[in-house]
Amino acid sequence: MLAPACGDDTGAATANMASNVNVTDDEPEGGLTEDESESDSVGTTTAEPEPFVPVPAVGGIELEWVEANQGIGVAIGRDGAGVGGADRTSYLLQNRLTLVRAFWKKLPEDWVPREIEARLIISGYPEGEKVLKSKAVVEGESFVGNLEKSFYWGLMPAEVIPGLKYRIELWETEKGWAQIDPSTQPGKNPPNLPLSGNTFIGVEDSYQIMKVTIVPYNYNFGECKTTPDTSAEQMKRFENYMFMMNPIEKLEITMHEPIDWQGELTNFGQLNQFMVDLRQQDGAPPEQYYFGYVDVCSGGLGGAGGQAIDIPSGASKSDAWKRISSGLSLPGNPEYAAETFVHEVGHSQGRYHIACSGEAGTDNTYPIPGGDIGEWGFGIVNFKLYHPTVHKDYMTYCHPVWASTFGWNKVYPTIQQLSSWDMDGAPAPEDDGAILLGMVYPDGTESWVTTPGAVDEANLSAVQNVEFFAGGEQLAVHAAEVRPQPDSDVVNIVVRLPEGFDDVTQIARVADGKRTVTKAEHIKISHKYRSLPLTNE
Structure with missing residues (x-):
């Protein structure tokens, strides 16, 4: 399970290398004499070891790229710098849990596998900079399909806000330092991304x-x-x-x-x-x-x-x-x-x-x-x-x-x-009028309902229309949109309601010279509010 990384107010540590070797006092020259009693002797004493002071990771390790993932991965750092908006593959939302990951480049041939600490340093919070830490045993190639083959941090929704900048620094750990020669040299580039300064995470000022x-x-x-x-x-x-x-x-x-x-x-x-x-x-x-x-x-x-x-x-x-x-x-x-x-x-x-x-x-x-x-x-x-x-x-x-x-x-x-x-707080669709929506089923039956809406004037059929009749008089003829339903053989017929629709007594759908008549009482009137029972009957 991914656990949110904890904040750490610790600043950057000194860059001086520290020796992690126990120091023991020398015995008095010549040792004990025969005349010295045991109670008068000066014994060997052991001083407290010097504390380990973290140093930037040595040995040539570098970061290749950084990703933020809220469902799909978005590269936010690569080639020693941030990835700008024009080169992003997608959006990062505010107020959404975010997995941030950093991947190392191919390691030098003489690399000693060991634990390395990565620090994700984020600025832009009202309360100040946050430092999140992730440790990984760096061995072999980094791999996006395995969390343990990368450094990773979890940002909780409240921590994902617009305007944030980040940098990632790699540091030696006490456990890892004990496995290498203290004289191991740093690489030609700093073990950071970006190599200098910081760069934007790129969180949108969104409301989704x-x-x-x-x-x-x-x-x-x-x-x-x-x-x-x-x-x-x-x-x-x-x-x-x-x-x-x-x-x-x-x-x-x-x-x-x-x-x-x-x-x-x-x-x-x-x-x-x-x-x-x-x-x-x-x-x-x-x-x-x-x-x-x-x-x-x-x-x-x-x-x-x-x-x-x-x-x-x-x-x-x-x-x-x-x-x-x-x-x-x-x-x-x-x-x-x-x-x-x-x-x-x-x-x-x-x-x-x-x-x-x-x-x-x-x-x-x-x-x-x-x-x-x-x-x-x-x-x-x-x-x-x-x-x-x-x-x-x-x-x-x-x-x-x-x-x-x-x-x-x-x-x-x-x-x-x-x-x-x-x-x-929009209460209802724009006043674009109302439509008559028909469904033509594979067996040839039809059903019709009115509803608020509009037709796509650019998508009207040249061969299908609906005729509206009031008594024996034709009130209007409107070209129809013909829209096959997805995952279905049912076809939607969409036409604009004419003025005077309340007087309509029947309609006729005309397609390929064939007219199919539907009485007005079989059209469900839905573009006007009415109380609706919780049943289809």
């Missing part, structure tokens, strides 16, 4: 928060009468997985009152469309994610273990309805449910699949073949390291999974934007 509402469904169909696993242990697993794999400093998970679902579920789209209505009637803020959670007595629903209603293309308040997804509760496989939670909410954050095992709808800009995460990950809750080629990005269908640098950077600005709404 996620809010998720979990909606458990009590399912009742035929012989399947279930409630999902909402035990304290499982909900903690959900929390830990989401928190560790997202660039956030705070995660708020709210458990919704259970929804009684009567009748057969054949597709996650049914749950997700219900939650379009539910989140609106709950008065949920636009930054809130909704996640449905159900046990259907099967390992899949509609051929999937989870599904998001859509994938937002940005961070817009009018896309609040797209921040909805669902997943299965599988008895005996709680880890799968927790990983599905992260994966599906990942879609709601704007992420597409990453290619690994035949996934559809992949992000072809992902830089690493096979979905490998590419860098060593670190769990800030469980203190585990995650292998860069064994673990795959959590948006693959492969296993095991972790966060990649690519994914971290994808969701960071989205979380940043949504977090700004939380700071503003």
